[in-house]
Amino acid sequence: MEAVNLLSSNRYTEKQIGYLFISVLVNSNSELIRLINNAIKNDLASRNPTFMGLALHCIASVGSREMAEAFAGEIPKVLVAGDTMDSVKQSAALCLLRLYRTSPDLVPMGDWTSRVVHLLNDQHLGVVTAATSLITTLAQKNPEEFKTSVSLAVSRLSRIVTSASTDLQDYTYYFVPAPWLSVKLLRLLQCYPPPDPAVRGRLTECLETILNKAQEPPKSKKVQHSNAKNAVLFEAISLIIHHDSEPNLLVRACNQLGQFLQHRETNLRYLALESMCTLASSEFSHEAVKTHIETVINALKTERDVSVRQRAVDLLYAMCDRSNAPQIVAEMLSYLETADYSIREEIVLKVAILAEKYAVDYTWYVDTILNLIRIAGDYVSEEVWYRVIQIVINRDDVQGYAAKTVFEALQAPACHENLVKVGGYILGEFGNLIAGDPRSSPLIQFHLLHSKFHLCSVPTRALLLSTYIKFVNLFPEVKPTIQDVLRSDSQLRNADVELQQRAVEYLRLSTVASTDILATVLEEMPPFPERESSILAKLKKKKGPGTVTDLEDTKRDRSVDVNGGPEPAPASTSAVSTPSPSADLLGLGAAPTAPAGPPPSSGGSGLLVDVFSDSASVVAPLAPGSEDNFARFVCKNNGVLFENQLLQIGLKSEFRQNLGRMFIFYGNKTSTQFLNFTPTLICSDDLQPNLNLQTKPVDPTVEGGAQVQQVVNIECVSDFTEAPVLNIQFRYGGTFQNVSVQLPITLNKFFQPTEMASQDFFQRWKQLSNPQQEVQNIFKAKHPMDTEVTKAKIIGFGSALLEEVDPNPANFVGAGIIHTKTTQIGCLLRLEPNLQAQMYRLTLRTSKEAVSQRLCELLSAQF
Numbered sequence: 001m002e003a004v005n006l007l008s009s010n011r012y013t014e015k016q017i018g019y020l021f022i023s024v025l026v027n028s029n030s031e032l033i034r035l036i037n038n039a040i041k042n043d044l045a046s047r048n049p050t051f052m053g054l055a056l057h058c059i060a061s062v063g064s065r066e067m068a069e070a071f072a073g074e075i076p077k078v079l080v081a082g083d084t085m086d087s088v089k090q091s092a093a094l095c096l097l098r099l100y101r102t103s104p105d106l107v108p109m110g111d112w113t114s115r116v117v118h119l120l121n122d123q124h125l126g127v128v129t130a131a132t133s134l135i136t137t138l139a140q141k142n143p144e145e146f147k148t149s150v151s152l153a154v155s156r157l158s159r160i161v162t163s164a165s166t167d168l169q170d171y172t173y174y175f176v177p178a179p180w181l182s183v184k185l186l187r188l189l190q191c192y193p194p195p196d197p198a199v200r201g202r203l204t205e206c207l208e209t210i211l212n213k214a215q216e217p218p219k220s221k222k223v224q225h226s227n228a229k230n231a232v233l234f235e236a237i238s239l240i241i242h243h244d245s246e247p248n249l250l251v252r253a254c255n256q257l258g259q260f261l262q263h264r265e266t267n268l269r270y271l272a273l274e275s276m277c278t279l280a281s282s283e284f285s286h287e288a289v290k291t292h293i294e295t296v297i298n299a300l301k302t303e304r305d306v307s308v309r310q311r312a313v314d315l316l317y318a319m320c321d322r323s324n325a326p327q328i329v330a331e332m333l334s335y336l337e338t339a340d341y342s343i344r345e346e347i348v349l350k351v352a353i354l355a356e357k358y359a360v361d362y363t364w365y366v367d368t369i370l371n372l373i374r375i376a377g378d379y380v381s382e383e384v385w386y387r388v389i390q391i392v393i394n395r396d397d398v399q400g401y402a403a404k405t406v407f408e409a410l411q412a413p414a415c416h417e418n419l420v421k422v423g424g425y426i427l428g429e430f431g432n433l434i435a436g437d438p439r440s441s442p443l444i445q446f447h448l449l450h451s452k453f454h455l456c457s458v459p460t461r462a463l464l465l466s467t468y469i470k471f472v473n474l475f476p477e478v479k480p481t482i483q484d485v486l487r488s489d490s491q492l493r494n495a496d497v498e499l500q501q502r503a504v505e506y507l508r509l510s511t512v513a514s515t516d517i518l519a520t521v522l523e524e525m526p527p528f529p530e531r532e533s534s535i536l537a538k539l540k541k542k543k544g545p546g547t548v549t550d551l552e553d554t555k556r557d558r559s560v561d562v563n564g565g566p567e568p569a570p571a572s573t574s575a576v577s578t579p580s581p582s583a584d585l586l587g588l589g590a591a592p593t594a595p596a597g598p599p600p601s602s603g604g605s606g607l608l609v610d611v612f613s614d615s616a617s618v619v620a621p622l623a624p625g626s627e628d629n630f631a632r633f634v635c636k637n638n639g640v641l642f643e644n645q646l647l648q649i650g651l652k653s654e655f656r657q658n659l660g661r662m663f664i665f666y667g668n669k670t671s672t673q674f675l676n677f678t679p680t681l682i683c684s685d686d687l688q689p690n691l692n693l694q695t696k697p698v699d700p701t702v703e704g705g706a707q708v709q710q711v712v713n714i715e716c717v718s719d720f721t722e723a724p725v726l727n728i729q730f731r732y733g734g735t736f737q738n739v740s741v742q743l744p745i746t747l748n749k750f751f752q753p754t755e756m757a758s759q760d761f762f763q764r765w766k767q768l769s770n771p772q773q774e775v776q777n778i779f780k781a782k783h784p785m786d787t788e789v790t791k792a793k794i795i796g797f798g799s800a801l802l803e804e805v806d807p808n809p810a811n812f813v814g815a816g817i818i819h820t821k822t823t824q825i826g827c828l829l830r831l832e833p834n835l836q837a838q839m840y841r842l843t844l845r846t847s848k849e850a851v852s853q854r855l856c857e858l859l860s861a862q863f
Contacts, residue, residue, distance in 0.1 A: 004032050007039035012050055015043075019054045023061035037070045044074060049085040052078065056091040060098040068103035075099070076112040079119075086124040093119070093130035097137055104141065113138070113145050120152040125171045125178060128156065132184040139191045149188060150195050154203045157185045161206045174225035179232050186235040194243045204246060210236040211252050230268065237275055247284035254279050254288040261295045266305050273299070273311035280318035289319050297331050306340050313343065317350045325358035329368055336375050344379040348372060349539045352384045356391065356535075362398040363405075365391065370409050370419065377416025383534045385422050392426060394527045400433040402426050407440050410448050420452045421460055428467035429524055432474045442475035450485065458496050459734060465491075465499065469506040473522040476515075483510055619682065619727045620738035630723065631861050633744030635796030642741045646670055646732055649741065655749045657819040660714035662745070670732065671704040677730040679710060681743065690720035690820075691745065702730070712743075716750045717821045721854045747854050751798025751816040751827070758805045761815060765828055768845035775852040776843045777860045785833055785863075793862050799829060806830065818851060825851050829859070 003026075006018030022036055036058075043055035056075070059067050078084055079092040093116075100107045116138075119131035132153070139146040160168065160178050171178040194200055214233045218225055237253045240246065257279070260272035273296070280289045296319070300312045313332065320328045332351050339347055351372055359365035369388045373380050392402045406423040409415070415423075427445055434440045446468070453464055468482045485491065491503035513521065629641055633651065642649040648669055653662035668674055677700050681693050692715035698708050727740045756764070768774065783789070790812060794801050799814035806813045812831040817824050825846050832841040840863050846852045 001032065004035050004039065007036065007043075015051065015054055019058045023058050026062070033066055037067075040071070041074075044071075044078060047083075049088050052088045053091050056088070056095040060091075060095040063098045063102050065103050065106070068099045068106040072096075072099050072103070072106045073108060076108075076110070076116070080112050080115040086122075086127050089119070089122075089124075089127045090130040093127070093134045097130075097134045100134075100137060109138075109142065109145060113142075114148070117146060117149045117152060120149060120156050125168065125181060129178075129181045129184060132181065132188055136184065136188045136191065139188065143191060147192060150192050151199045153185045153188050154195065154199050154206070157182060157189075158202055158206050160185075161209045173228050174222060175219040176225065176228035176232065179228040182232045183235045186232070186239050190239055190242045194245050204249065207236050207240060207249055208252075211249070211256060214256055226265075230271075234271055234275065241275065241278045241282070244282050244284070250279065250282055250285035251288045254285045254292075258292045258295070261292060261299060266308060269299065269303070270305070270308045270311055273308065273315050277311070277315050277318045280315065286319070286321075289315075290321075290324065293319060293324060293327075300331065300335050306342070309340070310343050310346075313347055313350065317354065320354050320358065322358050322360070325354055326364065329354050333368070333371055333375060336372075344376050345381065346539070348376050348379045348384065349381070349535055352380075352387065352535050353539065356387065362391070362395055363401045366398060366402050366405055370405060370422070373416055373419045373422065374409070374412075377418050380416075380418045381538065383538050385418050387535055388422055389425050390528045393429065393525050399426075399430045403430040403434045404440070407434060407445065407448070410452070415452060417456055417460055420449075420456055421463055424449055424460070424464045424467040428470035431471065435475065442471065442478045443481065446471055446478050446481065458499060462498050462502055465502045465506060469510065470522050472506075472510045473518050479510060483507060486510070619680075619725070620740045622725070622740050622742060626741040630742045630744050634746055634748065634858050635793045635862055637749075641744070642739070643669075644739075646737065647674075647728070647739065649726075649728075651744070653749075655714075657752060658716040658750050658821050660716075660745070660749060662712040662714060662743075664710045664712060664726070665707055666698070666702060666710070666728070667707040668702045668704055672733050673704055674702040674730040674732055674737075676700055677702045677708075677728070679726060679728045681712065682725045682727055684722055687720055687722045687724060690716070690718040691724065692717060693724060693745075714745055715821060716747075716819070718823070719747055719818065719820055719825065719848065719851050719854070721747070721850065746858055747818060747851065748798045748858055750819050752819055753795075753798065753800030754815045754817055754826075755800050756802055756805070756815050758802075761802060761805050761813065761828065764815075764826070765845060768826075768828065768847065772849040773847060773852060774843065774845045775849070775856040776841065777856050778839060778841045779860055779863075781833075781838045781840060781863055783863060785835055785838065790831070790833070790863065794829075794831065794859075797859055797862070799827065808832070818846070827851070827855060829855070831859075831863075 003018045003021035006014045007022070009015050009018070026032065026036065040055045040058060043051040046052065056078075059071055059075070075092050075096045079089060079096060084092070096107065116131060116135060119127055120135070122128050122131070135146055135149050139149065160182055163177060168177045171181065173179055189195075189203070195203060210232055214229065218229075233256070237257065240249045240253045244250070254276065257272040257276050260268045261276075263269055263272070276289055276292070279285045293316075296312050296315050300309055300316070303309045303312065313335070316328050316332065329351055332347055332354075336344065336347050336351070352369065355365050355368040355372075366388070369384070373385070388402075392398055403426055406419070406426050409419055410423045427449065431442065431445050435442050435445070449464060449467060453461060456464065465486070468485065472479050472482050486503050486507040491499065492507070494500040494503065509518070509521070623642060623644075626642060633639065633641065637651070637653045637655075639651060640648060641651050646669055648665075648667040650665040650667065651662060652665070653660060664679070666677070666679065677698065679695075679698060681695055683691060683693065694713040696711055698710045702708050723742045723745055725740050726743045727738070729736070729738050731737065791801055794812055794814050797814075799816035802813045802815055810833060812833075814829045814831075816827050818827055825848055827844065827846040829845075830843045832843075834840070840860075842856060842860055842863075844852045844856045844859075846855070
């Protein structure tokens with residue numbers, strides 16, 4: 001209270017102490033906030049610049065929503081008033097920026113916006129600096145309203161860059177004229193595309209001058225001088241990269257950055273590498289970036305700082321093309337042996353992508369990936385080895401070489417498990433191509449793989465068992481040996497159900513099936529359909545959006561890929577399959593039906609796990625117990641719709657007239673992420689014309705313990721009886737999961753309750769007396785007959801509960817209107833409980849028979 005009293009003092013020192021105290025210690029919920037706001041209002045109206053400055057500082061320091069509500073309309077007036085002093089304008093601009101950042105919806109855009117832009121012409125550079133910060137933030141959200149700032153920013157920048165530093169005495173920092181303002185203006189220009197030709201010429205001149213000044217000998221040896229100069233230079237290069245339209249400037253920027261690659265200052269080396277990554281994606285400067293390849297490779301080998309080494313890897317990846325791919329991949333592989341553990345997985349992904357993208361000779365690709373597994377096997381994710389298999393299967397010319405190479409690689413005494421997986425798969429498919437050589441006869445191939453069997457994890461052993469049954473088909477002479485292995489106790493009585501099932505089924509298959517059937521069931525995998533590379537999808541996910549990896553799209557236009565970045569779509573499940581208890585291992589099940597509608601787009605769902613997918617197009621039958629859950633939602637809108645040990649589905653919905661919105665929450669109850677998470681809403685042919693559903697896609701990866709939300713917008717076009725089905729498909733720990741539940745969107749959700757007097761109700765009741773308008777149901781009570789619960793259910797059902805209408809007070813009467821896009825359907829209901837017999841009689845009358853019937857079914861199930 002003392003501090004609030006000090007605010008009304010006319011002495012600066014007292015007022016300052018009051019404001020300082022409030023800025024630091026008063027929270028926005030304080031009951032004194034109104035007194036404080038009054039004092040601030042008085043100071044803003046006082047026109048005393050010192051008092052106005054203190055008031056603005058206080059608003060910006062607290063920056064609460066209440067402050068924004070009170071002053072967001074006042075501050076723009078102070079900012080653009082002609083008689084406001086410069087120091088107050090500065091404070092007002094920064095105060096408005098603070099309020100906009102915390103409560104953008106409360107800062108009104110109005111006639112003041114065009115006047116704020118003209119502050120860029122202000123005489124006082126402090127005002128210009130503060131105004132530029134404000135305009136940049138506003139322009140990012142409302143570019144159209146502030147596009148006039150481009151020409152003003154260019155002319156202001158031009159005056160700073162070309163002036164002698166004596167003209168800007170107070171704003172020259174270590175011989176660099178107004179560096180902060182220059183950086184802010186360059187950043188503002190990055191909110192817009194290249195300006196029109198007249199302004200562009202002047203801007204190009206400015207940027208050339210900045211690049212020229214960077215070449216001049218330094219005017220001071222102090223670090224502050226080089227920091228200020230380089231800050232302006234890097235922001236100018238960012239603008240050149242953003243516009244990506246001036247070849248001369250892009251090449252000059254690249255050469256300038258090239259000089260920094262060997263600078264003794266670590267931060268400069270880092271920034272140079274980072275900016276060059278972006279330059280590498282421009283068609284104008286890609287070749288110029290490539291000239292620095294030796295310097296970058298050298299940085300990779302000698303650089304002490306791990307973050308700079310990581311940027312060097314990023315740059316090598318970005319500058320790679322058909323001409324230098326073998327050299328860059330070799331350097332990355334050699335660096336991988338000593339690389340920091342934190343970046344190994346990323347390097348592995350990048351090597352895998354480059355080897356595939358620029359492979360002209362596929363034997364080189366196979367060698368590279370096997371080398372990769374040898375050097376950094378623990379960091380080779382499933383996507384990478386799936387990818388090798390897919391490419392080998394799709395290319396006949398490399399299959400024999402791949403079989404020979406993996407056979408040789410498996411000879412090593414210690415093999416990484418990923419190599420065993422690749423070896424098992426490729427020899428199972430193409431071992432016959434090298435079986436003619438006595439050194440790799442079928443028996444030798446089998447013994448080589450089986451010697452690794454006991455060292456492998458369960459999923460790999462499962463894959464090897466599939467390889468063995470493939471061998472039975474390819475090489476009849478090894479059939480007895482393999483049957484002995486399958487027959488052994490360690491297989492037939494294995495504690496792991498997946499291994500036991502495979503051993504039992506494969507043994508039976510090899511014994512019972514004729515040669516023709518065996519050959520059909522165990523035929524070669526068909527080629528995989530092409531799709532976006534999942535390794536690329538994984539790298540994008542790892543690095544986040546807007547990073548180096550997104551440049552792939554730009555580069556793809558420049559150099560046509562030999563491989564086109566293929567990716568498999570779900571293939572029919574063959575005997576070689578990732579272990580999945582639910583999978584039909586031999587593909588003997590019924591053929592899947594085609595999916596309704598287009599397939600889900602491959603974002604994160606492009607992961608290579610799909611190579612061995614269990615026909616994802618099949619929609620699962622409704623989950624057990626889902627019908628009971630569905631019935632519970634007829635009279636309520638929020639709650640848990642479905643739950644098992646992996647997944648929980650919650651709902652929150654609201655309906656008004658014929659429209660509704662539903663929030664579906666998917667919770668991952670495990671600690672392992674769900675991959676290819678694809679929820680799909682399915683409406684039957686009868687339902688589709690009557691109900692419009694619009695959904696937004698959800699992220700295809702749901703982290704362990706996380707919850708994702710999906711919004712469904714609903715429009716009831718006409719009355720309907722069925723409910724849509726929600727089908728969720730995802731992979732959990734290599735196993736395909738497929739869950740279907742009915743979504744509780746029922747006709748009664750579009751009820752609007754209607755209050756009626758007794759006489760109106762009975763008059764309307766008589767009007768609806770046609771036999772087809774009334775539906776009646778007499779049924780046994782399934783739940784205790786509690787009056788309050790019954791009332792709550794009728795209200796939850798959507799109709800109004802009419803009191804004192806029925807002559808018998810024990811009966812319940814309701815009325816409402818069903819709203820659809822095409823019509824409105826009035827509805828009256830009467831529920832008569834018989835406590836002695838524990839029975840109900842429910843009567844519904846509406847103007848449409850089908851509606852009466854549906855509402856009667858839904859409501860009867862509630863009691």
